[in-house]
Amino acid sequence: QKEVEQNSGPLSVPEGAIASLNCTYSDRGSQSFFWYRQYSGKSPELIMFIYSNGDKEDGRFTAQLNKASQYVSLLIRDSQPSDSATYLCAVNDDKIIFGKGTRLHILP
Amino acid sequence: SAVISQKPSRDICQRGTSLTIQCQVDSQVTMMFWYRQQPGQSLTLIATANQGSEATYESGFVIDKFPISRPNLTFSTLTVSNMSPEDSSIYLCSVESLRAAAGQFFGPGTRLTVL
Numbered sequence: 001q002k003e004v005e006q007n008s009g010p011l012s013v014p015e016g017a018i019a020s021l022n023c024t025y026s027d028r029g030s031q032s033f034f035w036y037r038q039y040s041g042k043s044p045e046l047i048m049f050i051y052s053n054g055d056k057e058d059g060r061f062t063a064q065l066n067k068a069s070q071y072v073s074l075l076i077r078d079s080q081p082s083d084s085a086t087y088l089c090a091v092n093d094d095k096i097i098f099g100k101g102t103r104l105h106i107l108p
Numbered sequence: 109s110a111v112i113s114q115k116p117s118r119d120i121c122q123r124g125t126s127l128t129i130q131c132q133v134d135s136q137v138t139m140m141f142w143y144r145q146q147p148g149q150s151l152t153l154i155a156t157a158n159q160g161s162e163a164t165y166e167s168g169f170v171i172d173k174f175p176i177s178r179p180n181l182t183f184s185t186l187t188v189s190n191m192s193p194e195d196s197s198i199y200l201c202s203v204e205s206l207r208a209a210a211g212q213f214f215g216p217g218t219r220l221t222v223l
Contacts, residue, residue, distance in 0.1 A: 034211045043200055043214040044151070046109075088150060096212060100150040 002027045004091050004099035012105045019076040021102050023089030026070070032092035033065055033072045038101065039085045048074060079106045110135050110203050112215035120221045121191055128187045129218045131201035136181035138204075141212065142174070145198045154199075157184045191222045 003026040013019040021035075032051045036044035050056045050063040050072065062075040072091075076083055086101040111134040121127050131140060142154040155163045155176055163176040177185045188195050198219050202212040 032211070043198075043217045046205075046211045046213060049211045090211070092211075095153060095156075098151040 002030075002091075002093060002097050004089055004097050006087075006089050006099035006102045008100060009103040010105050011102055012107055013079050014107050015079055015081060017079055019079045019083065019104055019106070021074040021076075021087050021089075021104065023072045023074075023099055024070055025072070025089075025091045025097075027091070027093050028067075028070060030070075030091045030093045033063070034090040034092070034096070035061075035063060035072075035074045036088040036090060036098075037085045038088060044088055076104075081106045081108050109205065109213045110137065112201060112203065112213060114201060114215040114218050116218060117216065118219040118221075120223065122223055123192055125191055126187055126189045127191065127220060128185050129199050129201075129220075131184045131186070131215055133182045133203055138181070140178065140184045141202045141204075142176065142184075142186045143200045143202060143214075145200060145217075147197075151200070154186070188220065191220075193222045196220060196222045 005024045035048040037047050038044045048061055048063040050065045053065050053067050056063045060077045064073045084106045086103050088101045089099040090096050113132045115130045140157045143151045145151050153166050154169045155165045157163045157176050157178040159178045159181050173189055175187045198217045200214050200217045202214045204212050
């Protein structure tokens, strides 16, 4: 069974620091990788996608992919209280499989 | 990204009844997806709805329990039939981006409580 694993948290990070969220996946054939942000009571919002090894930067967000290690991460620079949410890692093979999410809490 | 709306946004239903959830997209899309998110859990795909063909259900989900309609390229419905408290969940529809590898976009969800 294909799996996507995340630490459930909560991960507490001081405001202004870098938040690092990690995800591992089981299917070596996976091609596309996504990070979604989900605020409490809201639906998931796509914030990053990556499908090549290395880093992809978009504003304060950087997605990192290492296919050899089957590992994908999300870095949030200059963390803000508004970044407090659950972050879902998702992996696309023939369908998208979601991890259970990591709760991130930015401390003011 | 597509703009997706769902109706109702929430409902409280009695055991044994059925509820139909509507999903409307502001552009034509080939595939629409229905997910369930139970409290504190991640997203579980129920089925993929293609226009003009039967929906494709994931393991553990059956058409009798979750019938789906897809009458055109901008609309789909999911019915939760013969509900029990275990069906209490958030139900979400989603569509793929124009480039499938760029992910899916979700509607606002329907929060269902079954008493």
